[in-house]
Amino acid sequence: MSAAMWIHALLWLVGLLLLIAVVTVMGVWWERKFIGHLQRRRGPLHHGFHGLLQLPADMVKMISKEDIVPDSADPWLFQIGPLMVVVPAIAAMAALMFAPGFGLLDMNHGLFYIFAFQTLLPLGFAVIGWSCASKFTLIGALRAAAQLISYEIPMLLAALGVVVAAGSMRLTDIINAQAGVWYIFKEPLGFAIFGIAVLAEMNRTPFDLPEAESELVAGYQTEYSGMKFGFVQLAEYSVLFTGSYLVSALFLGGWNMPFLPASPLWLLLKIVACMTMTMWFRGTFPRLRVDSLMSLSWKWLLPIALVNIMAVAALALALPGIY
Amino acid sequence: MVNFPRKGVEGSTETMLLNVGPQHPSTHGVLHMMCEISGETIVSAKPVIGYLHRGIEKLAESRTWQQDIVLTDRLDYVAQFSNEWAYCRAVERLAGIEVPERAEWLRTLLVEMNRITSHLIWYAGVTMDIGALGTPFIYAWVARERIFDFYEAVTGARVMPNWMRLGGVHTDIDSAMLKEMRDFLERDFPVEVDEYEALLVGNEIVQSRMKGIGVFSAEQLVEWGVTGPALRASGSERDLRKDVPYGVYDRLDFRVCTDDVGDSLARCRVRLAEIRESARMCVQIIDGMPGGDVRAKVSRALKPPVGDVCVRTESPRGELGVLVASDGTTKPLRFRVRSPIFYNLSAMPHMLPNHLLADMLVIFGGIDTSMGEIDR
Amino acid sequence: MFGSGLLKGLGITLRHALGRPVTELYPFEHKNPPANSRTFIAMHVNEEGAPACRACNTCIVGCPDRVLKLVKDPDDPKRAVEFVVNSGRCTYCGLCVENCPFDALYFTQDYERATRDKGALIYHLIEDGACTHEGEVDRP
Ligand code: SF4
Ligand code: SF4
Numbered sequence: 001m002s003a004a005m006w007i008h009a010l011l012w013l014v015g016l017l018l019l020i021a022v023v024t025v026m027g028v029w030w031e032r033k034f035i036g037h038l039q040r041r042r043g044p045l046h047h048g049f050h051g052l053l054q055l056p057a058d059m060v061k062m063i064s065k066e067d068i069v070p071d072s073a074d075p076w077l078f079q080i081g082p083l084m085v086v087v088p089a090i091a092a093m094a095a096l097m098f099a100p101g102f103g104l105l106d107m108n109h110g111l112f113y114i115f116a117f118q119t120l121l122p123l124g125f126a127v128i129g130w131s132c133a134s135k136f137t138l139i140g141a142l143r144a145a146a147q148l149i150s151y152e153i154p155m156l157l158a159a160l161g162v163v164v165a166a167g168s169m170r171l172t173d174i175i176n177a178q179a180g181v182w183y184i185f186k187e188p189l190g191f192a193i194f195g196i197a198v199l200a201e202m203n204r205t206p207f208d209l210p211e212a213e214s215e216l217v218a219g220y221q222t223e224y225s226g227m228k229f230g231f232v233q234l235a236e237y238s239v240l241f242t243g244s245y246l247v248s249a250l251f252l253g254g255w256n257m258p259f260l261p262a263s264p265l266w267l268l269l270k271i272v273a274c275m276t277m278t279m280w281f282r283g284t285f286p287r288l289r290v291d292s293l294m295s296l297s298w299k300w301l302l303p304i305a306l307v308n309i310m311a312v313a314a315l316a317l318a319l320p321g322i323y
Numbered sequence: 324m325v326n327f328p329r330k331g332v333e334g335s336t337e338t339m340l341l342n343v344g345p346q347h348p349s350t351h352g353v354l355h356m357m358c359e360i361s362g363e364t365i366v367s368a369k370p371v372i373g374y375l376h377r378g379i380e381k382l383a384e385s386r387t388w389q390q391d392i393v394l395t396d397r398l399d400y401v402a403q404f405s406n407e408w409a410y411c412r413a414v415e416r417l418a419g420i421e422v423p424e425r426a427e428w429l430r431t432l433l434v435e436m437n438r439i440t441s442h443l444i445w446y447a448g449v450t451m452d453i454g455a456l457g458t459p460f461i462y463a464w465v466a467r468e469r470i471f472d473f474y475e476a477v478t479g480a481r482v483m484p485n486w487m488r489l490g491g492v493h494t495d496i497d498s499a500m501l502k503e504m505r506d507f508l509e510r511d512f513p514v515e516v517d518e519y520e521a522l523l524v525g526n527e528i529v530q531s532r533m534k535g536i537g538v539f540s541a542e543q544l545v546e547w548g549v550t551g552p553a554l555r556a557s558g559s560e561r562d563l564r565k566d567v568p569y570g571v572y573d574r575l576d577f578r579v580c581t582d583d584v585g586d587s588l589a590r591c592r593v594r595l596a597e598i599r600e601s602a603r604m605c606v607q608i609i610d611g612m613p614g615g616d617v618r619a620k621v622s623r624a625l626k627p628p629v630g631d632v633c634v635r636t637e638s639p640r641g642e643l644g645v646l647v648a649s650d651g652t653t654k655p656l657r658f659r660v661r662s663p664i665f666y667n668l669s670a671m672p673h674m675l676p677n678h679l680l681a682d683m684l685v686i687f688g689g690i691d692t693s694m695g696e697i698d699r
Numbered sequence: 700m701f702g703s704g705l706l707k708g709l710g711i712t713l714r715h716a717l718g719r720p721v722t723e724l725y726p727f728e729h730k731n732p733p734a735n736s737r738t739f740i741a742m743h744v745n746e747e748g749a750p751a752c753r754a755c756n757t758c759i760v761g762c763p764d765r766v767l768k769l770v771k772d773p774d775d776p777k778r779a780v781e782f783v784v785n786s787g788r789c790t791y792c793g794l795c796v797e798n799c800p801f802d803a804l805y806f807t808q809d810y811e812r813a814t815r816d817k818g819a820l821i822y823h824l825i826e827d828g829a830c831t832h833e834g835e836v837d838r839p
Contacts, residue, residue, distance in 0.1 A: 037716040039461040045724075135341050139363065139680075205456065206528050284522070284712045285705065287454030289532050289681045290363055390763040393792040458712055465721050476733040479806070485792045493797065494735065518711050525704040623761065623798065 012104035016093055024237040028055045030272075031279050038283035065226035070132060073223065077131030082224070082231035084124035089238040092117035096245055097171045099255055099264040110171040111163065111250075114242065115156060118201065121239070122148040125210065125220050128232070132223040140220035143290065144210035147200055150297040151207075155197035157305035161190040161312040162250045175254030179262070182253035189308045191251045193301050198243040200297070203236065205282040209290060244274035338366050343683070345374050351448055351687075352694030356671075360680060368675040368683070370668050375698035383658035388414055388625045389489060391658060396483045398660060399696035401444045404430070404437040405638040406696075407487040409645040410658075412569065413634040414489055417649055418627035423616040426491035431570040432608045433477070433486070435601045436470055436504075439512075441639035442598045443467045446519055449591065449688030453532055459522045466515050473504055489625060491618030505609045508602045516598055524591050533588040537674060537686040540585060547673055548666035551641025553690045556593040557585035563637040574611065577604050590689040597639075624653050631657070640664050640691055662696040737791040737806045740784050742824040750830045751803035754779040758795035758804060764788045767795060779825050786812075787820035 029044065029052055036043025044051025069078055095110040097103035107113055122145040129141020163169055165186060166177040184191045200207040210220055221232050248254060248270035257266045288296070343356040353374035359366040379398060383391045395406040408430055415422060422430075443463040450459035471481045477496050478484035486493050496504075523529055539549075541559040554561055562579040564572040580596035582589035631648035641663025648657040667690040674686050723730060732738070743751040754771045766789045770781035796804045814820065823831050 034716070035456070035458075037720065038712045039458045040465060040715050040718070040721045041461065042720045042722045042724075135339060205454065208454065280709060280712065282456055283458045284708045285455065286450065286526065286528050286532070288528060290679060292531050386763055387761075390761070390794065393763050393790060393794070462715070468721075472733075475736050479733075479735045479737040479793060480791060483790065483792075485794075493793070521704065521707050521711060526708050527701055527704045530704075623757075 009104065012094075016090070016104060020090060020093065020234070020238055020241070023241045024234055025052075025055045027237050027240065027275060030276070031282075034276060034279050035283045038280070059230065062230045063227050067226045067228065068223075070134070070223050072133040074131040074133065077127050081124060081128035081131050082228045082235075084127050085121060085235040086231045086238075088117040088120035088124065089235040089242070092242050093238060095171065096242070097175070097249075098267060100172055100176065100262075102264065103171075106172055107170065109169045111159060111169045111174070114246070115152075115159070118239070118242070119148075119152060121235075124235075128224070129220040132220075134223050136222045137220045140210045140222070144203070144220055147203075147207065147209060147293060150294060151197045151200035151301075154193050154297060154301035154305040155201060157302070157309050158190040158194035158197065159246075159250060161187050161305075161309045164309065164312050164316055171249055171254075175249055175256065178253040179256050182251060182256070184251040184253075187251070187308065187312055189304065190312065191247075193305050193308065194251065195247060197297075197301060198247055199278060199281070200293075202240050202243045202278065204240070204278045206285040206287045207293060208282075208287055209293060240275060240278065241271065244271045244278070247274050337361075341680075345371075351692050354668075354692060354694055354697075356683070358675070358680070358683070363680045365675045365678055365680060365683060368672055370671050372665075372668070372694070372697050375694045377699065379699045380658050380660065384655055387623075387653045388418075388627070388655060389623065391655065392487060392489075393483075393485050396485055397695060398699060399638065399640070399643075399662070399664070399693050400482065401693050401695075402437055402441045402639045403482065403484055404434045404486070405441075405636060405643060406660075407484075408434055408570075409634055409636040409638070409643050410647070411487045411489055412636065413632050413645045413647045414625075414627065416634065417630060417632040417647055418489070418621075418625060420490045420621055421619055423491055423619055424613050425495075425615040426617045426619075427571050428608055428612050429492050429496060429617060430487060431572065431575075432496075432504075432605055432612075433474075434570070435604045435608065436473070436508075438601045438639045439598050439605075440467045440470050442594050442601075445594060445639075445688070445691040446523065446598075448691075449685075450523060452684040452688050453529060455522070459519065462515065462518060462522070466512060469507060469511075473500070473507075476500060488618060488621070490621040491616070493618070495617045501609050501612065505606055508605050512602050513599065516595065516602070519598075520595050524588060524595065530588060532681070533591065533685055534586060536587045536682050537678065537689060538584070538586045539674065543673075544670070547670035549641070549670050549690070550663050550666065551637070551639070551691075552580075552593045552597060553590055553641070553667060555579065555581045556589040556689075558583035563635055563642060567635065569636065571608070571611075575604050575607050577607075587685045587689045594691075626651055626653055635661075638663060640693065640696075641667060660696070660699060662699065664690070664692050665697045668692055668697060732808045732810065734808070735806075736808055737793050737796075738810050739786060739807050739812060740789070740795065740804055740824070741807050742782065742830055743803050743805060744830050748830070750779065750782070750825045751801055752779045752782060752825060753777050753801050753803070755800060757798050757800060761794045761798040763792060763794065764790055780827060781823065782825035783821060783823055785821045787817055 032054070033043035033050070044054040047053040047057055069075065092114045094104045095107055095113045097106060097110065125144040125148070126141050129137040129144070162174060162183050165183060166174040168174060203210055221229060224232060248267055252270045253266075255262045255264055255267045257263070260266075338359045338361045341358045341360050343358055345353040345355040355371035355374065357369045357371060359368070377397070379394050383394055386394070392407055392410060395410040396403045398406045414420075443466060447460040447463040451457060474484055475481045477494060477500065478486035479494070539557055541554065541557040544554045544557055545559070550561065558581060560579050560581060563569075564577075565579055577600055580593050580600055582593050627649040629649055629651045631646060633644060633646040635642055635644050637643070642661070643663055644661030646657065646659040646661070647655050650656040670690070675683055678686065745751045754769060754777055756769065759767045759769055766785050768781075768783040768785070769779055772778040772780050793806070796806055825831065
């Protein structure tokens, strides 16, 4: 690799980390604000413009907190657990494309790369839950692992429908293929499945069982405090961002907008809209029960996703110009 | 460590003891639940109580009859007026005190409002328990806050009113305030109850969680000593307000809210129906309120004759019984509370086995615990 | 139809999100409690500016929590030289104010007396036979 490439990669890396920081700050702020108003409250108000600086203040608090390691915890796994969640969550973001040719890695299998890293997450959660040697974290971790693995399959199958239609795994190609009609209109079923599965992947209500507060205190993160807890939160927001990005890119046309020139602005808008949707759900719905969560995935989403991908493939063969 | 009887669950290998509480987000106070679980299925459960014990029954023996009303507020701190009324009725019967007509109406009014606020707290808690991040919680809290403003304006305090006195009530409610209450309960409040209903029993996720969970028959529940809305959701018509009318209940037109399914969803429906019914009753009471005195003259050094009296009332959580015994002095010989929640909670070991851990909260919400009264 | 309840729920929360918040911005905005709300105890003065208390002891006997303390004037049993309120023990039940036959006590509507110092919760209503006016507040 030449020096220019190294510099390019380094700049992007810094950029992405900055993006994650900004996304987390803005995301948490917006979540608090929006849910606050859903609940007839005002949300953060006093630090900075309408409480915008609340999260940085919280971060400082988190960093300065005592780093508590439970006596019975496995010292090594307890330390590396958060990293095993943060690293894949951030690594997955390397393949995101924000405009044609504008992204760290425009891989020709970008989608595959993102999913590959996301599949590593359950492992991290399992390690976190196991290392704490607490019953609540253990149950939370097993729930997280079971949930992420069972929802991955319908999610991948639904995404595969898009790949079949676009004929490529490169994100740029997929998005450019939606310059005319977005895939949400061509594959509404796939969109529904993908949306539900992504919600579950992101651990958001109504699928937030791994951290079900009323049952499991805080699920797998119960024993974490200080910056380690912050890391787990960071991973969650990265996953939230990636998930919203995927929904916008695969089904909502990415940077395309009908009758208007393509621009990364649209993509950003769609991501924010998707994130807001998840917050709205979070503010309204209770959570599912463990067994209905599983049966939803295996009994409903999976068969429907299989039907969907076959239908899409058949349509793509039958009407090559349209699909 | 408690040795649980080992019951084999099919396909299980080994059970695990999970201590839920006493510090846990959803035990509503400080309840400690020892659950033996196999996977996520509860094999056996055992409530451990006593973390909130303040010795109220004993404390009452060292205070005068009037001073004990202060303590009754602290029994079930979400249904303060009900407790006060039960105690006052017991002592009034023991000492033969006549209560003025208007005072009876006022008492009934605030007790019914209290039933609303108590059920609102139940609503807030149960929605929180099933994971709704506090949105319905705060909606219920907003309406409760309105009613608490009335409490404060009438009694002088929001949570610990100490408003009833032996022989009547402390302060009268003027007609402007009554009108304000009536406006709120008749016009604004039912709209909000519609919202509560839509967010809880109208929500499909809630239905999938509650339907068919914790189905108990009325006979079972009676055997376990369960009373109140939890019993009425199983088809029983048992309601002391109708069965042995006290206060002015015999002059009000209301129906006992029942449901015959007997599952957790039915218990929610019954409580929501009771909220509506209580609001209707309050409006009736305000319309029918007679004028007159609100407090009979009772000596401060009251010495009821020797004897004892037991009184039953329908508190928001079930049958609240109060026994007072007098030895003819200014202090009670014995003050004993039959707490409905204590008996409802005692049914937990029968109710919980073979349910999932997540169902525990749903069943728990169905009986609406309040630790202040259990531990006393 | 399945899902209509979910949509209705979303509609309800959205409507509230667009409506006005109900929060009271407490330390920035003060709400005055109703006139009969019970907080800290204060003492009335009579026409001559002397404390209205006639040292009859009714309030002290009637208090369930032994909050009040009274020292009588040895020369004049109807005059209190000292009247101490240990408000840290008070449950604000209102019995003292209600029981006083001379209407000497009343409740203020002051709810901002939180302190880190337990001693600060003890205050005198009468000191050396004169009203100290402690416990009274003038709120804007
Ligand atoms: S309000 Fe009650 S507790 Fe406080 S001083 Fe008066 S009688 Fe005692
Ligand atoms: S304050 Fe009232 S009740 Fe208490 S001693 Fe003085 S006059 Fe008597």
